[in-house]
Amino acid sequence: MKETDLAVGNTTVGLSRTLVWLMAIISGLVVANNYYNQPLLALIADELHVSESAAGKISVLTQIGYALGLLLIVPLGDKLLRKRLILIDLVLVIAALLWMTFARELWMLYVASLLIGATSVIPQLFVPIAAQLSNDQEKSTNIGLVMAGLLLGILLSRFFGGIVGDWWGWRSMFGIAAGIMVFVWFIIYKMLPEIHPNFKGSYKQLMLSVIELARTQPVLQLASFRGAMAFGSMSAVFTTLVFHMEQPPFQVGASVVGSFGLAGAVGALAAAKVGKLQTAIGTYRTILYSLLVLIGSWGFTYFAGETYWGLIIGIILLDLGVQGSHIINQTDYFTLKTDAVNRLNTVYMVSYFIGGSMGTWLASIAWQYAQWEGVCAVGATFGLLGLVAHLLLSRKIRLAAIKT
Incomplete structure (x- = not known):
């Protein structure tokens, strides 16, 4: 198996x-598909007459699906023509969103959510392009x-989803999302250059090489653990925020909860x-400082979690x-010396x-037994x-690494 430089033409x-x-x-537009459901969970629970924890599994399954898509689809970016892979994947995204729009049973929503997550992985085919084709300074x-862009999509999707849910119902949000993906398909078809693969082996060899990287790269291992813990922490608050704010002293609906995505957008823009x-x-x-800021944020959500200003900060x-x-x-x-981006x-x-799914799952359990205090602890x-x-x-x- 010989790997070459990433090339266009x-x-x-x-x-x-x-x-x-x-x-x-x-x-931002694609990753938003994974997060429209979060401010809509209470609306879904009410329409289908299911518990909040049962509706919360929609978010869990979406994140699990995303992890599966990352594992099974994203490596193909090293093996297949990137633009063709993205266009095919977008067709699957559109189909999953339409299924979510018209689903009538909870199990159908579960399956559709899993598929939406699995197919909305296109941003993770873009990030390696940005890394590999950029010089060290940029x-x-x-x-x-x-x-x-990705993070604003995550955060603003909650705001947009909450407003659409309150105005037109939760199903409308997924129908609108399907229409947006049709538009994205044509933009990519017209504007994205074809990018040649750099892996010549079989799909089995490709997946084995993923395992090998996970097993042998300590820098990657540590980055992966830090990332999993950080995203698990963030997922805990956004999954349960809608339930927290339905109760006194807030007693507000999906649109207000979704607007907290605007607060998160401030942090995301600063992080850029x-x-x-x-x-x-x-x-x-x-x-180090980023993780300290993350931990410090939970002081506001815990001690001032019954106020708008505390939650916003x-x-x-x-x-x-x-x-x-x-x-x-x-x-x-991405500084590791390999073409396997x-x-x-x-x-x-x-x-x-996986960290995000764990955070969502454990926060849902914590909410059942200890409400907001339990979520903050998680x-x-x-x-x-x-x-x-x-x-x-x-x-x-x-x-x-320096010694070797």
Whole structure:
């Protein structure tokens, strides 16, 4: 198996600003499919006459589906023509969203959610492009811009989903999302250049190489664990926020809950500039400070969690910490000397969304038994685990890498 440089046509190319912005915008539109459901869970539970915990499984299954898509589809970016792979995947996204729109039973929503998650992985085919085609000076900046688009999609989807749900019902949101994906399909068909693969082996060999990277790359292993813990922490709050705010003293609907995505967007936009901070103080300290901000955010959500200002500040800081560490995690493992960029990203992002699924699941359980206090305990614990791993292992791994 011989791997070659990533190329458009037969010539290695750089990354234009127009293409970076295109990938950022499309990343936000596609990844939003995974998060429209979060402010709509109470509406879904009411219509189908099921419990809040049963409706909450829709979010869990979407994240599990995303992890499966990352594992099974994203590595194909190293093996197949990238543009063709994206266009085929988009057709599957549209079909899954339409199924969600017209589903009448809870099990159908579960299956549709799993499929939406599994197929909405296109942003993770864009991030390796931004990493591999950027020079060293622009790598963090370009990754940060694509990630900013993705993160704004995650956060604003909650705001948009909540408003559409209140005005026209939760089904309308998924129908609108299907229409947006049709538009995205045509944009990609017209504007994205074809990108040649760099892996010549079989699909089995491709997947075995993913396992090998996960087994043998300590930098990737640590980044994956930190990312999983950070995203698990963030998922805990956004999955249960709608249930928290249905109760006194708030007693508000999906549109108000979804608007908290705007608060998170402030943190996400600030995190997009984290590449400059990394240049000034280094990778270790940038991740350290990001994780400390994440943990500190739970102080606001716990001690001032019955007030709007406490939740707003907590969510801004939470998103700033999570996304800041996320961008630098990716910059860190993309410096490894390999052409297997999609497979590196697969290992990291599968871990990331497994962490998110764990955070969602444990927060749902915590909500049942301990309400908001239990959710805060889950979120803070995830952040602390990421910090402990960083403090204990980061410098040790770097020193070992220098010696070898």
